[in-house]
Amino acid sequence: MAAPLAFxxxxxxxxEFKPPLIANENAFLGDVATSTDATAPISAGFYRLEKGTPLVYEYTYDEMKIIVDGEYEISDETGQKVRATKGDVFYFPKGSKIxxxxxxxxxxFFVGQRANGAA
Structure with a gap:
């Protein structure tokens, strides 16, 4: 019998979590936790953007994101553009350029189908 697993x-x-700078002078992202499933890892963490240079990101994995504070303007290559505020939830499919x-x-706060640090 397998030993019980703790949450x-x-x-x-x-x-309290301060994500590290990942791009430009104003884009911060950090994984807080990653699953232990080596074949289909899931990572979750926080993405913070401050006023300044827009971040253009091409997803190499599927991701879900909920806006927990502040606001974003989010657009894609299809011409879709929205104002995102606290409580809005997004799905960014693999291959999308946002x-x-x-x-x-x-x-x-995001959850992505990728390994730790692979954003």
Missing amino acids: KQFVQAQT TFTTPSFGLG
Whole structure:
């Protein structure tokens, strides 16, 4: 019989976790947790964008994101463009090219079908 598995808690991650700079002068992203399934890993964490250079990102994996604070302007190559605010949920399919910008700042929590640090 397999040993029981314990869950993990990341106390106050939304307010305490500071994602590292990943692009430009204003785009920050960091994984908080990654599953242990080597064949189909899932990573989750936070993406923060501050006013400044837009981030253009091409997804090499499927991702879901919920906006937890601030606001984004999100557009894609199809011409779709939305103003995203707290509580909005997005699905970004593998292969999509998304542009993120913000008039002030935005904070999103994401879950992506990828290995830790592979964003």
